[in-house]
Amino acid sequence: MHVRFPRHPARSLAPACALLSLALLLPSASAAPDASTAATPQPQPQEQPQQDAHARIEALISRMTVQEKAGQLSLYGPADIDTPNNPQAGWRNAQQETADVRAGRLTGLFNNAGLEGKRRLQQIAIKESRLGIPLIFGADVIHGFRTMFPMPLAEASSWEPALAERTARAAAVEATADGFRWTFAPMVDIARDARWGRGLEGVGEDVFLAKQFAAARVRGFQGTDLSRPDSMLATPKHFAAYGAAEGGLDYNVSDISERTLREVYLPPFRAALDAGALSVMSAFNEIGGVPSTANPALLTGVLRDEWKFRGFVVSDYTADEELVEHGYAANPREAAKQAFMAGTDVSMQSGLYMRYLPDLVASGEVPMARLDEAVRRVLRVKQKLGLLDDPMRGLDGLPAAQRPENPEFIALARESARRSIVMLKNDRMLLPLPKAGTKIALIGPFAEGTIDLMGAWSLFPGQSAPVGIDQGLRNALGPNSSVNVVRGSGIESALPGGIDAAVAAARDADVVLLAIGESQKMSGEARSRSDIGLPQAQQDLAEAVAATGKPVVVLLSNGRAMALKGAVRNARAILVTWFLGVQTGNAIADVVFGDFNPSGRLPVSFPQTAGQVPYYYGHKRTGRPSPESAPGTAFKTRYVDATNEALYPFGHGIGFSPVRYDSVELSSERMPLAGTLRVRATVTNTGSRDAEEVVQLYIAERAASVTRPVRELKGFRKLAIAPGASETVEFTLTADDLSFIGRDMKPTVEPGEFDLWVAPSAAGGIRKRFVLTRD
Structure with a gap:
């Protein structure tokens, strides 16, 4: 998303939103603050510090010039950094940067390396x-700072939000020790x-799971008290519907209905804000x-009027300037x-607000009250972070590079x-492999230690190289x-004599571990792929190795769901290892x-094939569903060359011990509206x-005033x-679990089957039926 350090090429960030219907401006039933956030009288000793902070902020605002106010709303990357992959906007040399800090022309910096430089600039400020x-x-602390954890999509595979909270907390501890108090995540x-x-930066396709992880990561980054030195301000992004970009093409248009926006794309943001996040990043799409960076229905109607959000909104990287390219x-x-x-x-970065x-304001096109309110929001957050009291x-x-690794x-x-x-x-319980007496051929472009195992957003100095798969096995x-x-083979090209060497190694082995997949640069921002299969060079390698007849275990490094075929799809065992971070090799060996x-x-x-995407389990019904008993029936919702099912459905995964749902x-078969x-x-x-099983609960309403998905996740237990x-x-199910956005764009619950x-x-399971009644 943003600027990178000198030793890496730069990145840019995220999406954007759009103009919504008039109904989106109207508060919905879900907009009411819950009991925990409703205003209630507090004892005077607890109120006094807040009153003092408010008075201090108002006093500052009253003394600020319009230029200084604009400066508090202007954020930049570090000076003297060549970032050819990002728009060349707002760049300054070190002398200009120092002058800007001295004149109050910026509120802060992002991804600026080194404590010495931060100390110097803060002293000037x-x-x-x-x-x-x-x-x-x-900083873009996406999956760790010095200690690199699995990419967020990988970590979502744990189905353990508490684990994500712990890794976010560790990342915050390391990043704040290097002077960063604000992360552009989750x-x-x-x-x-x-x-x-960019799907690898998130939690995947499901709303319920995404809500749990969004809240957990905010809690992890921010801790129990934002004023603590090891707490980081979290920034849920990208508001909103960036993941719905047409064609899976980064920065593209997201043309969705308001109902889909409210039911699918907004709830994880609400969960993050309810967990305490005080900044939000707008989207590119x-x-x-209407681009979301200029969408009043979204940024004011939903965030401020409905959700009562009191933090501030930051644009994505030059997203405000890009309104011109949008034609808006x-x-x-x-x-x-x-x-x-x-x-x-x-x-962020464009410099438009300062300019x-x-x-x-002087022309009256922007009211002074609007300017003051934006500055107030920023200063309020700085105060909550403790910066106004202890800037250093x-x-x-x-x-970071001089601190020992934390064991x-x-x-x-x-x-x-x-x-x-x-x-x-x-198949046939090939795994786990015995440690003694097994000759292993580890084959593939990811077999030896490589930075690709880290995944995207590995930006910061002092990071250790990942433990390679080969080293993990030997350990x-x-x-x-x-x-x-x-x-x-290489990742995307053949190697001279590579396949011959691989075949010889396979023939001499008892089992082949095939380390294949995507490079670090094949998943991430601006890394959309029209073909989500393996590069042909790797597919050719897999076919040749499989032809030896030796059992094959696929170790798939990837940042997205992939369409597997041929020898890869037919391998005896398949492990999705994603991008696992610094302990990749050891973790794979453990399994x-x-x-x-x-x-x-x-x-x-x-999916079975790339042609099925976008594919997700919670799709809507059609009037002509393809019957499972007769998949070849004509004039149904079907492909002529594939079934509608996933190759491996959402929620799927197995362990070494089989588990039976008994x-x-x-x-009761009847649930009253006010009951459980x-x-x-x-x-x-x-x-x-021993086994660990993720037991999942899904529901579907048979008939409603608005068509419903074929299944929706409503709970899980490990x-x-x-x-x-x-x-x-x-x-335990309540009426809230059965609600949906009705025709009036407000949450509703309808009795029925x-x-x-x-x-x-999300496929299979034991099915039951119940009826929701009014009383």
Whole structure:
């Protein structure tokens, strides 16, 4: 998304939204603050600090010039950094940067490396600028700072929000020690098109799962008190519907209905804000003809009027300036006005606010009250971060590169990595492999240590190289290991003699571990792919190795759901290893040799072919569904060359022990509107090893005033089950779980018949029926 450090090429950020219908401006039933956020009288000792902070902020605003106010709304990347991949806007040299800080022409910097530079600039801000307002330093802390954890999509495969909270907390501790107090994360965009490269920064295709992870990551970054030195301001992004970009093409239009926006794309943002996030990033995309950075219905109508959001909105990288390219603004001055008046408080990188807001205020086109309110929002957040009281906090330690690695964070990285691995298949129990007496051929472009295992957004200095798969296997096997490592091919091109060497290694082995997939540069921002299969060079390698007849275990490194075919699809075992971060090799070895029983589950559906995308389990019904009993029936919703099902559905994953779903019991077949329904399920481990099973609860309403998805996830539990044992899990459904956006664009609950499944994935499971009644 943003500027990178000198040793890496630069990035740019995210999406944008659009003009919504008039109904979107109207508060909905879900907009009412819940009891925990409603205003209630507080004892005077607790009120006094807030009153003092308010008075202090108002006093500052009363003394500020219009130029200084515009400066508090202007954010830039570091000076003297050549970033050819990003728009060349707002760049300054070090002398200009220092002058801007001294004159109060910027509110902060992002992705600026090094404590020494931050200390120097902060000292200038507080001692040499007229009002002494401190800077805020932000960064793209997406999946770690020094200790790199799995990419967010990988970590979502754990189905453990508490794990994501822990890794976000660790990342915040490391980043704040390097002076950063603001992160442009978590990304909470729903992504249902595997062609879109930025899906790896989010949680996948499901709203319920995304809400849990959005809240968890905000809690992790921000901690229990934003004023603590190790707390980072979280920024859910990209508001909104960036993940719905047409064709899976980054920065593209998102042309969706208001109902889809409200039901699918907005709820994870609401969950993040309810968890305490005080900044939001606008998106690059448009919806309905209006880019989100200039969308008042979205930024003011939803955020401010409905959700009562009291933080600030920051544009994505030059997104305000890009209103001109969108064809929405005639010139940069008009773009600044439109973005600001719509509700974008802070301009990132373009410099438009500093350049045009003073004149727009002088001409009366931007009211002074609107300018003051934006500045008030920014200063209020700086105050909550403790910067107004202690501007130098987090700036007095050793730089990240000079600090020793934290062994607890390294252990957490390994735990997170192995819990993120999903085993898709394990025919005839090929895995786990015995550590003794097995000759292994490790083949593929990812077999040896490579930075690609980190995934995108590995930006910061002091990071250790990832543990390679080859090294992880040798660590597990010891000095007498028998692992023959052969690349066989490049990531996207053949190697001279590569396949011949791979075939020879396979023939000499008992089992082949095939390390294939996507490079770091094939998933991420501006990394949309029209073909979500393997590059042909790797597919050719897989076919040749499979032809030897030796059993093959696929180790798939990837940042998206992929369309698997041929020898890869038919391999005896498949592990989705995603981009796992610094402990990749050790985590994969833990699973391959059975030191850890894989417990990950897919947060995205794997389609049978690329032609099925966008593909997601919670699709709508049609009037001509293709019957499961007769898939070839003509004049139905079907493909002529494939079934409609996923190759591997959302929620799928297996462990080393088979698990059986024995029974599902409902507390009643009728649920009153004001009551609850208890669902009890019994699950049995029929194997000889411990198991962890993610038990999933889905519902579907059979008929409603608005058509409903064929299934919706409404709960999940991760159970530890001993060999031969049975465990009982209980879910409780309320009317809120059965609500949807009605014809009036407000949440509603309608009595009627519902189907319910307790299942190991979004396909199959034990099905029950109940009726929701008015009383």
